[in-house]
Amino acid sequence: xxxxxxxxxxxxxxxxxxxxxxxxxxxxxxxxxxxxxxxxxxxxxxxxxxxxxxxxxxxxxxxxxxxxxxxxxxxxxxxxxxxxxxxxxxxxxxxxxxxxxxxxxxxxxxxxxxxxxxxxxxxxxxxxxxxxxxxxxxxxxxxxxxxxxxxxxxxxxxxxxxxxxxxxxxxxxxxxxxxxxxxxxxxxxxxxxxxxxxxxxxxxxxxxxxxxxxxxxxxxxxxxxxxxxxxxxxxxxxxxxxxxxxxxxxxxxxxxxxxxxxxxxxxxxxxxxxxxxxxxxxxxxxxxxxxxxxxxxxxxxxxxxxxxxxxxxxxxxxxxxxxxxxxxxxxxxxxxxxxxxxxxxxxxxxxxxxxxxxxxxxxxxxxxxxxxxxxxxxxxxxxxxxxxxx
Amino acid sequence: xxxxxxxxxxxxxxxxxxxxxxxxxxxxxxxxxxxxxxxxxxxxxxxxxxxxxxxxxxxxxxxxxxxxxxxxxxxxxxxxxxxxxxxxxxxxxxxxxxxxxxxxxxxxxxxxxxxxxxxxxxxxxxxxxxxxxxxxxxxxxxxxxxxxxxxxxxxxxxxxxxxxxxxxxxxxxxxxxxxxxxxxxxxxxxxxxxxxxxxxxxxxxxxxxxxxxxxxxxxxxxxxxxxxxxxxxxxxxxxxxxxxxxxxxxxxxxxxxxxxxxxxxxxxxxxxxxxxxxxxxxxxxxxxxxxxxxxxxxxxxxxxxxxxxxxxxxxxxxxxxxxxxxxxxxxxxxxxxxxxxxxxxxxxxxxxxxxxxxxxxxxxxxxxxxxxxxxxxxxxxxxxxxxxxxxxxxxxxxxxxxxxxxxxxxxxxxxxxxxxx
Numbered sequence: 086x087x088x089x090x091x092x093x094x095x096x097x098x099x100x101x102x103x104x105x106x107x108x109x110x111x112x113x114x115x116x117x118x119x120x121x122x123x124x125x126x127x128x129x130x131x132x133x134x135x136x137x138x139x140x141x142x143x144x145x146x147x148x149x150x151x152x153x154x155x156x157x158x159x160x161x162x163x164x165x166x167x168x169x170x171x172x173x174x175x176x177x178x179x180x181x182x183x184x185x186x187x188x189x190x191x192x193x194x195x196x197x198x199x200x201x202x203x204x205x206x207x208x209x210x211x212x213x214x215x216x217x218x219x220x221x222x223x224x225x226x227x228x229x230x231x232x233x234x235x236x237x238x239x240x241x242x243x244x245x246x247x248x249x250x251x252x253x254x255x256x257x258x259x260x261x262x263x264x265x266x267x268x269x270x271x272x273x274x275x276x277x278x279x280x281x282x283x284x285x286x287x288x289x290x291x292x293x294x295x296x297x298x299x300x301x302x303x304x305x306x307x308x309x310x311x312x313x314x315x316x317x318x319x320x321x322x323x324x325x326x327x328x329x330x331x332x333x334x335x336x337x338x339x340x341x342x343x344x345x346x347x348x349x350x351x352x353x354x355x356x357x358x359x360x361x362x363x364x365x366x367x368x369x370x371x372x373x374x375x376x377x378x379x380x381x382x383x384x385x386x387x388x389x390x391x392x393x394x395x396x397x398x399x400x401x402x403x404x405x406x407x408x409x410x411x412x413x414x415x416x417x418x419x420x421x422x423x424x425x426x427x428x429x430x431x432x433x434x435x436x437x438x439x440x441x442x443x444x445x446x447x448x449x450x451x452x453x454x455x456x457x458x459x460x461x462x463x464x465x466x467x468x469x470x471x472x473x474x475x
Numbered sequence: 476x477x478x479x480x481x482x483x484x485x486x487x488x489x490x491x492x493x494x495x496x497x498x499x500x501x502x503x504x505x506x507x508x509x510x511x512x513x514x515x516x517x518x519x520x521x522x523x524x525x526x527x528x529x530x531x532x533x534x535x536x537x538x539x540x541x542x543x544x545x546x547x548x549x550x551x552x553x554x555x556x557x558x559x560x561x562x563x564x565x566x567x568x569x570x571x572x573x574x575x576x577x578x579x580x581x582x583x584x585x586x587x588x589x590x591x592x593x594x595x596x597x598x599x600x601x602x603x604x605x606x607x608x609x610x611x612x613x614x615x616x617x618x619x620x621x622x623x624x625x626x627x628x629x630x631x632x633x634x635x636x637x638x639x640x641x642x643x644x645x646x647x648x649x650x651x652x653x654x655x656x657x658x659x660x661x662x663x664x665x666x667x668x669x670x671x672x673x674x675x676x677x678x679x680x681x682x683x684x685x686x687x688x689x690x691x692x693x694x695x696x697x698x699x700x701x702x703x704x705x706x707x708x709x710x711x712x713x714x715x716x717x718x719x720x721x722x723x724x725x726x727x728x729x730x731x732x733x734x735x736x737x738x739x740x741x742x743x744x745x746x747x748x749x750x751x752x753x754x755x756x757x758x759x760x761x762x763x764x765x766x767x768x769x770x771x772x773x774x775x776x777x778x779x780x781x782x783x784x785x786x787x788x789x790x791x792x793x794x795x796x797x798x799x800x801x802x803x804x805x806x807x808x809x810x811x812x813x814x815x816x817x818x819x820x821x822x823x824x825x826x827x828x829x830x831x832x833x834x835x836x837x838x839x840x841x842x843x844x845x846x847x848x849x850x851x852x853x854x855x856x857x858x859x860x861x862x863x864x865x866x867x868x869x870x871x872x873x874x875x876x877x878x879x880x881x882x883x884x885x886x887x888x889x890x891x892x893x894x895x896x
Contacts, residue, residue, distance in 0.1 A: 163843040165860065167562065167833045172840070194623060196599050198840035203625075204808030205844045216625075217807075222595050222602055223620040228641045232622070235634040395602040396593075396618040400610060426836065429560040430567075430603035434610055436558035448558075 086112065086300075088308050094315045098289050101296040101308070102341065108155055108183050112300040113146045117186060124188040124248045129175065129202070130336040131195050131393050132362035133218070134237055134380055136370075139302060140252045140260040141244035143188065147298030147363070149338050150174040153456045155181070163205060164198065169424040170453045171337035172198045179210055189214040189247040191240075194222075195336065195393040196427055216243050222395045224385050233381035241377065257376035263302055265369040270309030271297075272364060274316075275356065279412055282328070282353035283321040288345045294360050295338075324353075327469045330414040331357040332405065333432070335391055337422035339451045346458045347418065350465035355412045361391055392427035401431065402438035409444055415472055416445040418465070423452045445472055485720055489699050492716055496706050497583035503530055504578065510589035510653050513608065516705055516776045517596040517804035518621065520794045522670050522785065523647060525709035526663040527654040529589070533705055534604070537585055538566040541573065542750035542864045544581055551865055564834040565864035567604045574611060589653045591616040592646070596798055596805040597623050598837045617649050621798045624806050631799040639795040666709040667794070668787040673708050674779040676717035681780040683724050684768045685822050687741070688733030690724040693822075694744045694767035695757045696734060705776050739764035740885060743818045745771045745811070745845070746830035746838050751866035759875055760828075763882040767828075769818035771811060772838075774803040778814075808841055812848055819854060826855040826885055828878075832863045855888065857881040 086100045104112055110125075117123045124143040128135060135145035151174035159180040160173035178184050190213055192203035200217070207215045218240060221229040245252055271294055278285045293312050297305035331347070335358040348354065370383040388394065390401050409417055419435060421428035432448060439446045447468040449461055503509045511530040514521070521531045541547040550572025551565050557575075559568050578585040591614055593605035602618070609616040619642055622635040631639075647658050680700070684693045691697075700720055707713030727733070742760075744767045749756050760767070777783070783801040786793040799805060803814075815827060827849050831839040842858060849856045859877050862868035 161843075163847065164841055165831060165833075165839060165843065168836065168840050194599070197597075197835075197837040200597070200599070200623070200837070201808045201841040205841045208809060208812075208844065208848065217623065219622045219625060221620050223618045223642060228638060229620070232620075232634065232638040235632075236622075239632070239634075393599075395595075395606050396616070396620075402610075424562050426563060426600065427603065429563050430600075430607070432560070433554075433558040433563075434607060 088304070088311050094312070094319070097308075097311070097315075098292045101292040105292070105295045105299050106152065106154060106341075108151055108178065110146060110183070110186070110299055112304075113144055114186050116144050116301050122249065125186055126189040126191060126244065126247065127184060127187045128362075129190070129192045129199060130171070130362055131193070131391060132365045132384070132388070133191055133193065134240065135302075136257060136260040136264050136376075136380060137237060137241050138191075138244050139263070140256045141241065142248040142250040143244060144301055146187070147360070148175055148178075148190075149295070149298060149360070150453045151178055152338070153340055153454045157454075164202075167424055168198050169337055169422050171422070172202050174453065176202065176205060179206065184210075184213070187213060189216065189244070191216045191218060193218045194220050196425075214243070214247050216240065221385060224394065224396050225398050226385075229385045230378065230381050233384060234375075234378045237377040237381055254374070254376055258372060261370050261372065261376055261379065263306065267297060267302055267306050267309065268364050268366060269369070270306065270313065273313065274309070275364070277316055279355045281321070282326075282355065283323045284319045285316060286345075287348055287354040287357065288341060291341065291344055291359055294363060297363055298360065326351050326353045327415045327472050328353050328355045328413060329416050329418050330355055330405075330409045330412060331418045331420055332435070333392075333419045333421035333425075333428040334359050334451075335361040335393070335428070337425060337453050339420060340453065340455060340458070343451055343455070343458050343461060346462040347420075347465055350462045351469040352418070352465065355414050356408065358391070361389065365389060365391075392431045400434075400438070402434040405435060406438050406442045406444055416447070416468070418468075419446060419448045421448075421450055423450045483723075485723055486699050488716060488719060489703060492707060492712060493702055494582075495712075499530055500532060500586055501584045504584040504586035511586040512590040512592050512650070512653070513588040513605070514592040515594050515596070515598070515601045517598055517601065518594060518798040518802035519705055519776055520594060520619070520643070520646075520798060521705065522663065522666045522709045522790065522794055523643070523650060523658075524592075526666045527650050527656065527658055529650060529654055530586070531706060532585060532588065534570040534608075535566055536702055536706065537573065537580065538569040538864055539750045540582055541569050541580060542866070543753060545751060545866070546581060547751060547864050548866055550576060562833075564600045564604075565862060566834060567600060567607070569864055570604070571607060571611070574608070588612060588614045590614065590649065592619065593617065594619045594621065594798060596621045596802060598804050600835075600837070615649070615653075617646055619643075619646060619798070621805055624800065624810065629800075629806065629810055635799060636792075636795055639799060640791060643791050643795060663790050664787045667785045667790040669711065669714050670709045671785040671787055673704070673714050673717050674777065674784045676714075676721045677704060678779040678784070680717070680721050680724055681769070681773075683728045686728040687823070688731065688735075688738035689741065689766050689768045690727035690733060692734050692757075692767050693773065694748065694770040695753070697770055697773040698748060698753075701773060701776065733766060735761055735764055735766060737764045738766050740826065740882060741766060741768045741822070741824045742826045742828050743767065743769045743815055743822065743824045744828045744830060745815060745842070747772045747832050747835060747863040748830065749832070749861045749869050750863055752861070752869045752871065755871060756874070759878045763878075765882060768822040768824050771803055771814060774814070777802050781817075804837060808845075812845060815845075815849070825889075826857070826881075828881075829856065829858040831858055831860045833860070833868055834863050834865065855881070855885055
């Protein structure tokens with residue numbers, strides 16, 4: 086995609102969508118083949134320390150399943166019917182050769198199926214380097230920062246062994262600065278949509294963020310800058326829609342048409358947790374003399390709430406209600422992937438908090454492979470109508 | 476058909492001991508003043524609690540007891556009424572349902588926790604479970620974060636060990652406050668020594684099933700021994716129980732006796748049992764004279780049969796080792812393949828049965844790959860599905876048909892092999 090030569094904003098969005106919906110990772114592969122010695126590292130959700138891979142000379146590529154564009158014909162035999170779709174579609178991508186150009190794959194301690202998937206990849210793809218990051222769950226403690234710093238040192242060693250390059254602290258700091266700029270850009274887009282949702286649809290916002298999963302970060306930053314300029318000039322008139330906060334889709338991603346149909350059912354989305362890992366911190370990662378510790382500190386002390394983080398020292402459910410209030414949301418839509426235990430567990434506590442706070446909500450499940458959205462749209466429409474009478 | 480009267484002396488002894496244990500829990504719930512800490516089975520650091528006279532309470536054990544007594548479904552449904560999904564772990568739902576039903580069971584009244592000790596060893600549901608209990612009970616929580624075994628060596632790094640040891644120090648301070656006294660190093664040493672001896676006996680017992688016939692069923696009889704292993708490890712009573720068990724089974728092995736009249740098949744079994752239908756499930760194997768000679772489920776709380784024992788000279792280090800390395804839950808999926816491989820060879824088994832449970836994805840997610848791995852190696856492998864706690868997922872007729880078909884083909888295979896020999 087040539088950002089600078091596309092004139093129309095909607096064309097830019099369409100190009101982004103075409104890029105990330107391709108199962109061939111065209112931009113990533115083009116980047117890799119442009120110079121010898123380049124490597125691709127696939128990062129399973131939710132959050133990955135992408136700066137480390139980037140500094141090591143690899144392109145971190147966000148794996149986000151295969152949506153409804155890949156038939157699962159091999160992975161179903163490996164993972165049972167009660168396991169979420171992204172586990173199977175990611176394995177299927179590997180089994181049909183779509184991940185052949187990847188030099189490494191990284192999984193994280195987000196849930197039990199993802200944990201076992203790392204092992205299944207290790208066994209079935211002996212030529213791909215597979216790594217697993219254990220994120221600390223004893224947060225807000227100095228030893229957790231120290232532990233994670235050392236874990237990141239191990240991951241850095243793995244990354245440099247994968248790319249065959251050594252990494253200086255200066256290179257790590259430059260990568261952190263680059264991703265800080267991207268996170269700032271994404272935060273700006275989210276703030277913009279919250280303030281003027283009629284000027285930036287969630288479908289568009291999603292496309293702008295997700296493009297960064299599959300393209301070089303330098304290029305993603307250019308895209309965000311371009312979008313920033315375009316949006317400043319954009320005009321639009323607010324419609325009478327319900328302002329909703331959407332949670333539960335932080336790992337497996339709903340089809341884009343489903344996201345669009347939520348809006349067309351009469352909602353403005355004022356916040357969501359799609360693709361949460363690329364905006365995991367509430368502020369910039371610090372820039373000290375110890376970049377790995379800075380990254381560890383950002384995770385332990387400055388990352389946003391998520392269903393895959395625990396021991397927060399506060400109630401996630403109460404924080405969610407407070408956020409909905411702060412964003413002037415009329416209601417919360419809980420949209421979880423089928424069989425996603427972290428999201429489903431959180432919902433039980435959210436529901437209690439919503440009832441106690443008098444916050445309207447609706448609970449919906451999706452699968453990335455679904456392709457009929459009428460039912461969900463009708464449920465949302467009914468819900469929005471019900472809001473008018475409360 | 477084999478005789479299926481399984482209630483031996485050991486089962487009755489276990490029943491007595493567990494009644495005493497549950498009596499202590501009830502007394503605590505009714506104001507005995509003995510503090511109770513909830514913790515998880517995986518790699519449980521029960522020695523620290525015992526050394527400070529804090530009662531260990533395992534919500535998993537309570538949940539499975541409810542299931543065995545066919546009391547789980549009402550609690551599961553109550554939790555689902557609160558917003559829990561049909562796809563959430565049913566252990567958690569039964570426990571939460573029980574909590575809001577006043578913690579009263581047919582076997583005990585479960586005390587409110589003085590501490591929620593979340594020993595996070597691999598199972599991510601543990602984290603959710605104790606987060607939820609913290610929200611409902613408003614009691615102090617301690618997350619013991621155990622780095623997962625994630626390298627090829629299967630060993631934790633020195634950084635992982637240092638991280639866990641530092642946390643254990645903090646945990647001791649929290650437990651001391653709850654117990655109202657300081658941890659006596661001599662007492663801890665004694666508790667760890669008892670634990671060490673118990674672990675060695677348990678290991679010895681497990682190796683006895685290498686005999687043919689195996690003196691007991693390493694799945695259905697092991698579960699009898701697992702409750703004392705977790706609830707009573709580190710106590711004199713717990714040690715006595717395992718001495719009795721070792722003596723009884725060693726004698727049976729010496730006498731060439733097994734749990735069934737005949738042993739036609741020896742199998743390894745992977746996955747937790749279907750607690751609501753334990754007896755029915757057992758009979759499905761017994762009618763084929765099939766005996767489990769090893770089980771992965773019996774290593775959730777600790778893996779002792781490959782050489783580990785607590786070390787009284789280094790109590791904290793060995794508790795950390797147990798949490799990090801020597802339990803099934805904190806080991807990666809491929810380490811489980813190796814574990815099963817070893818059972819198949821060293822325990823001389825004919826086949827592998829995988830019982831895939833919906834509730835526990837730590838166990839089950841990816842077991843299709845496991846089946847593929849063993850089938851490729853020529854191991855007859857059966858994969859059946861149900862649940863460990865939720866009776867709605869057990870289809871008796873379907874399960875029986877699958878098991879019958881498997882053993883029929885195994886019998887045919889044996890016959891063919893014998894004819895060709």
